[in-house]
Amino acid sequence: MGNDKPRIREVALTGQESPTVKTIRLYDPPTSDAAPGQFAMLWVPDSGEIPIAISGTEEEYSEFTIKHRGETTSEIHDLGVGDKIGVRGPYGVGFSRPTGPAVILGGGYGVAPLRYFYQSNSSNVPLTTLIGATSAEELLFVDELDAEIVSTDDGSRGHHGYITEVIEDVLEGKDVEMIYTAGPEPMILRALEICKSRGLDLEASLERVMKCGVGLCGSCLIDGFRVCKDGPVVGLDQLDEFSEFGRWTRTASGKKEPI
Amino acid sequence: MGNDKPRIREVALTGQESPTVKTIRLYDPPTSDAAPGQFAMLWVPDSGEIPIAISGTEEEYSEFTIKHRGETTSEIHDLGVGDKIGVRGPYGVGFSRPTGPAVILGGGYGVAPLRYFYQSNSSNVPLTTLIGATSAEELLFVDELDAEIVSTDDGSRGHHGYITEVIEDVLEGKDVEMIYTAGPEPMILRALEICKSRGLDLEASLERVMKCGVGLCGSCLIDGFRVCKDGPVVGLDQLDEFSEFGRWTRTASGKKEPI
Amino acid sequence: MASSCRATVKTVGNRTGTSTKLLGLKFTNPLFLASGVMGTTPGGLKSAVDAGAGGVVTKSLGLEARKGHSSPNVVGVDCGYLNAMGLPNPGVEYFTEELSKVDVGAPVFASIFGEDPDQFAKLTEIASGAADGIELNLSCPHAEKVGSAVGTDPDLVERIVSKAVDATDLPVLAKLTPNTDRIVDIGRAAESGGAAGVVAINTVSGMAIDVETKRPVLGNVTGGLSGRAIHPVAVKAVYDLYEGLSVPIIGVGGVETPETAVELILAGASALQIGTAVATCELSVFRDVDRGLAEYLSQEDLSLEDLVGLAHRN
Amino acid sequence: MASSCRATVKTVGNRTGTSTKLLGLKFTNPLFLASGVMGTTPGGLKSAVDAGAGGVVTKSLGLEARKGHSSPNVVGVDCGYLNAMGLPNPGVEYFTEELSKVDVGAPVFASIFGEDPDQFAKLTEIASGAADGIELNLSCPHAEKVGSAVGTDPDLVERIVSKAVDATDLPVLAKLTPNTDRIVDIGRAAESGGAAGVVAINTVSGMAIDVETKRPVLGNVTGGLSGRAIHPVAVKAVYDLYEGLSVPIIGVGGVETPETAVELILAGASALQIGTAVATCELSVFRDVDRGLAEYLSQEDLSLEDLVGLAHRN
Numbered sequence A, B: 001m002g003n004d005k006p007r008i009r010e011v012a013l014t015g016q017e018s019p020t021v022k023t024i025r026l027y028d029p030p031t032s033d034a035a036p037g038q039f040a041m042l043w044v045p046d047s048g049e050i051p052i053a054i055s056g057t058e059e060e061y062s063e064f065t066i067k068h069r070g071e072t073t074s075e076i077h078d079l080g081v082g083d084k085i086g087v088r089g090p091y092g093v094g095f096s097r098p099t100g101p102a103v104i105l106g107g108g109y110g111v112a113p114l115r116y117f118y119q120s121n122s123s124n125v126p127l128t129t130l131i132g133a134t135s136a137e138e139l140l141f142v143d144e145l146d147a148e149i150v151s152t153d154d155g156s157r158g159h160h161g162y163i164t165e166v167i168e169d170v171l172e173g174k175d176v177e178m179i180y181t182a183g184p185e186p187m188i189l190r191a192l193e194i195c196k197s198r199g200l201d202l203e204a205s206l207e208r209v210m211k212c213g214v215g216l217c218g219s220c221l222i223d224g225f226r227v228c229k230d231g232p233v234v235g236l237d238q239l240d241e242f243s244e245f246g247r248w249t250r251t252a253s254g255k256k257e258p259i
Numbered sequence C, D: 001m002a003s004s005c006r007a008t009v010k011t012v013g014n015r016t017g018t019s020t021k022l023l024g025l026k027f028t029n030p031l032f033l034a035s036g037v038m039g040t041t042p043g044g045l046k047s048a049v050d051a052g053a054g055g056v057v058t059k060s061l062g063l064e065a066r067k068g069h070s071s072p073n074v075v076g077v078d079c080g081y082l083n084a085m086g087l088p089n090p091g092v093e094y095f096t097e098e099l100s101k102v103d104v105g106a107p108v109f110a111s112i113f114g115e116d117p118d119q120f121a122k123l124t125e126i127a128s129g130a131a132d133g134i135e136l137n138l139s140c141p142h143a144e145k146v147g148s149a150v151g152t153d154p155d156l157v158e159r160i161v162s163k164a165v166d167a168t169d170l171p172v173l174a175k176l177t178p179n180t181d182r183i184v185d186i187g188r189a190a191e192s193g194g195a196a197g198v199v200a201i202n203t204v205s206g207m208a209i210d211v212e213t214k215r216p217v218l219g220n221v222t223g224g225l226s227g228r229a230i231h232p233v234a235v236k237a238v239y240d241l242y243e244g245l246s247v248p249i250i251g252v253g254g255v256e257t258p259e260t261a262v263e264l265i266l267a268g269a270s271a272l273q274i275g276t277a278v279a280t281c282e283l284s285v286f287r288d289v290d291r292g293l294a295e296y297l298s299q300e301d302l303s304l305e306d307l308v309g310l311a312h313r314n
């Protein structure tokens, strides 16, 4: 619990990934040692603390790739090299190590944890990457992950439409065992259906409001499952059992909200 | 600090060493691993908690050799096999390992820690043991420590008088570097004088009222030295610096009392 | 972390049951989920029961939905956590409605918080729609006007409890704050008001400051300390309440192992709640502690009831 | 144990002084020995100064010699100790006499405890014979009739302080209990009574029960919790007092590292006391914390005075 106190770090490097997405790099040994799929709680003093996936590591540095959404993410976007931010974690359960050919399926900033997953793939299994975004300029890490197919909602690059619409074509010719995915919940839901119908396995990284990150507060519950501690990466069986997944999320007060 | 909670142990064995001194054996890995000279706090529920030296160990068992003095020691004397007692520790700093020929000088129940010291002597240095007591039947561990000379105040065995009176004779013929001692403070004081005059080194185990055993409460102070944490074994230089040693002890209230 | 969750109580002997009757309710064991920990949704409550909890307490519910304090809401400290959630909850009606559709599998206490006796009465009435008991939160240390603001005045406590008791047929518990020199007076006031039992303790007031940014860490500045750090405080509170009260006491604070559970029962608790340990240990902490408790009872050849308050014999 | 004593504050930069003037006294650093810890004899006080303490507080002294409670007097718990010494002391006259013959090497506060304003006045008068300041113990949680029994009633506190202030020319500090919901009211009462400063906190009420013998461990049954477990409680108390009072605050509770020290200073403490860490760390804890504090100040380019209460800026 002494570890669950924010460590104050200086931003070592920043990079703009898209008009709305920025990566920051911090010297932070604990998170640099995390499993792909694990996340950290990032604290911007006087603003707030939010859960962010680890998007890559290099030696004792970790990277976080953050979409400009509201108050706290906007504060993080304003940080420059040398500015301070608090980090605690890593938290949660990450992705398993791939043991056979697999597909990486990322939507929006969901590509962030998958980038770290890709970086960490030390086994020799072939990974096929599919990436979707709203528009061409919002596509993340396409080259780094050697994406085979991309899609955009506005058709500005690759497939015009949702990335889920091309999964089955990609799977046709390939001997794939498993999909690793993160991104909008409808995308994950669709991937789940595809995996079920084709007998593939699946691991998905989920998001909920996370106020503690350690399994205490219950703000991140899906049914009775603590996404922060027992997730955020969940397997197919677990996902398939949820009654709320893909349909409901919870607001900060605990009220249900349709996804 | 979690370790500083009494562990409840059953008495595994008891032995009467003299009309007033009894040994109890407990299964207690932490103290069985102690250095000779270290002590434990023994707790008799509903009576009290007192400091007692470790007088020997065997595998994960420790022994304590206790003189019947007052309330709590009398309760301990009443314990039989299977009865319960609390132990915390080991505490304090023990004796150094002998590196050359040495004398063991024990008076009264002070022989207790020296017995463990003798047991633990794995180096091949020759140890010459001198033991004093009030009377023949109160002499402790004479055979076990292969005592060369014993003394009794009433002359019922060995030298008639104090054991300190024979030290110099013993030292005459021998190439001794150091005295290890425990027992009445006047005895230790005399040993200190002898060592100083002959250029020998000395380590002595001291006693004071000890209410905490961990260095908090100050009840065991000699000058500003915490006997429980920085002792109970102290070296010649330290001993020689004390203004209170050999002259004053402190009562439970902190008042000075002549020794 | 995990290491501190292991039992240090010896575990030989045959397992005996720890099922218990209390407040007119039956529990498979005396280890309940504490309020505010995981129990923000009926699904969270059910998870705890599935993991072995003998009963559960909901997150504290108010009349209106509340988002809670701004983040950070939780910070780790030595042997515990500080939290300042700020009583986020979807409102008593919303929660009760949702709860009424779920079979939690064990008795559910609805925890409620309000500003005055009338609010507590209204909350009690609504919450009684789906709960098996009511727990009055008179003790949250970091919410303005509610919580311990209403829980340190014995007269007010008596009025709140008595209004709540009038508003329901269910057993009403009063949850007490340790941040006072009058916990026994407050417990007695709750008893006079008709409380079927008291729950002790809520969190201990505390805060953490980050030395590099020089800012309080919690969004709310101050918060409540929970976990093993406060266990001795809970033991003392339960011990004192047992001497001063006749209603059953439910002990809370730093229960993580069979040993910490037995300690509170010996002090006088008839049942226990577990909060922080669902984070520092696994959710199986309920089952693990229950197993250790059962083994302890069997070894000592005592029933759970026998054990309650045994440290007081003299 | 030792590991928790290590500094986590970065220690680059040049060492600057931490000497400080407070209450009309000069201290080489703001880290004082807390009352009751080692300071039962003048020799113990001197040892702390030799090990780097900038000031020292004596064991609390009463009118008569006291042996203290029956043993066990101390038991270890998670992240701290419970103690119930029972205010053993040789009596104020005896101690003052002995102290007058020793050059401790730094300012000495005589801590005193009594049952009523007149006793406090008398104790103050006698203790002033050899001390540089007086600390009124209004907060021992485990002694009958004295200690927190007199420290939770603001009116009584004001009268005690004012009588003590009248009885001496030395600065008078009031040491406060955290076991109350009115610590700021009590601090204000002390201030009105003329206290030159307040000291916060004394130990937190707690107890431990042994599960095998089913007996309270401490001879006195209940005791006071000290050490890192109570650090967040101390930070909160100091923070609140800083908002409500104008006199200097001396922070106590779980100081073991430069970080824990800085935290209390940021909360509003002008100086600190260290108790439990002289057992959990080495006596060099004074020097070690001072060094870390100095390095922190140098790195942040702040003076000690600048740092006091900085977490309150808004």
Ligand SMILES: Cc1cc2nc3c(=O)[nH]c(=O)nc-3n(C[C@H](O)[C@H](O)[C@H](O)COP(=O)(O)OP(=O)(O)OC[C@H]3O[C@@H](n4cnc5c(N)ncnc54)[C@H](O)[C@@H]3O)c2cc1C
Pocket: A039, A047, A048, A049, A050, A051, A052, A053, A054, A055, A064, A065, A066, A067, A068, A069, A070, A071, A072, A073, A074, A109, A112, A113, A206, A207, A208, A209, A210, A211, A232, C070, C071
């Ligand atoms: C496990 C996990 C991993 C994530 N990884 C990433 C990532 O890699 N990149 C990325 O861009 N986004 C990620 N997110 C989403 C990210 O947490 C939200 O986009 C972010 O919290 C929005 O904050 P904001 O202040 O900008 O938004 P606002 O809507 O202004 O929110 C205001 C306040 O609401 C609270 N809040 C909002 N969302 C959350 C939340 N999910 N949990 C807790 N508090 C919240 C915070 O207190 C915040 O300060 C992740 C979320 C989770 C649960």
Ligand SMILES: Cc1cc2nc3c(=O)[nH]c(=O)nc-3n(C[C@H](O)[C@H](O)[C@H](O)COP(=O)(O)OP(=O)(O)OC[C@H]3O[C@@H](n4cnc5c(N)ncnc54)[C@H](O)[C@@H]3O)c2cc1C
Pocket: B039, B047, B048, B049, B050, B051, B052, B053, B054, B055, B064, B065, B066, B067, B068, B069, B070, B071, B072, B073, B074, B109, B112, B113, B206, B207, B208, B209, B210, B211, B232, D070, D071
């Ligand atoms: C480091 C050390 C090692 C010791 N080793 C041994 C040993 O191996 N064998 C042995 O026989 N004796 C040893 N003693 C002495 C032993 O501690 C006392 O003889 C014993 O405390 C007397 O207790 P009592 O209750 O029988 O006496 P009483 O005079 O009846 O004392 C009553 C109470 O006074 C308190 N008390 C008395 N003496 C002490 C003390 N020294 N410290 C703290 N509290 C005390 C206790 O609370 C006790 O219950 C040692 C002492 C020290 C300091």
Ligand SMILES: Cc1cc2nc3c(=O)[nH]c(=O)nc-3n(C[C@H](O)[C@H](O)[C@H](O)COP(=O)(O)O)c2cc1C
Pocket: A216, A217, C034, C035, C036, C037, C059, C060, C081, C083, C085, C087, C111, C137, C140, C175, C201, C202, C203, C225, C226, C227, C228, C230, C252, C253, C254, C255, C273, C274, C275, C276, C277
């Ligand atoms: C994150 C968190 C939220 C809490 N919320 C509530 C609450 O809403 N109502 C309440 O009465 N107690 C609340 N508490 C207090 C707990 O119910 C419990 O009394 C306290 O944490 C001590 O138990 P523990 O040490 O087992 O956690 C909360 C505690 C935590 C850690």
Ligand SMILES: Cc1cc2nc3c(=O)[nH]c(=O)nc-3n(C[C@H](O)[C@H](O)[C@H](O)COP(=O)(O)O)c2cc1C
Pocket: B216, B217, D034, D035, D036, D037, D059, D060, D081, D083, D085, D087, D111, D137, D140, D175, D201, D202, D203, D225, D226, D227, D228, D230, D252, D253, D254, D255, D273, D274, D275, D276, D277
């Ligand atoms: C063994 C012990 C004895 C104490 N005796 C006294 C005392 O006599 N008077 C007093 O005001 N405080 C006494 N205290 C409280 C300390 O001075 C201090 O307020 C408390 O321990 C918190 O600080 P710490 O966490 O650094 O120990 C005692 C504390 C301990 C551990």
Ligand code: FES
Pocket: A209, A210, A211, A212, A213, A214, A215, A216, A217, A218, A219, A220, A221, A226, A227, A228, A229
């Ligand atoms: S974020 Fe608190 S339980 Fe998951």
Ligand code: FES
Pocket: B209, B210, B211, B212, B213, B214, B215, B216, B217, B218, B219, B220, B221, B226, B227, B228, B229
């Ligand atoms: S016995 Fe308490 S300091 Fe030594």
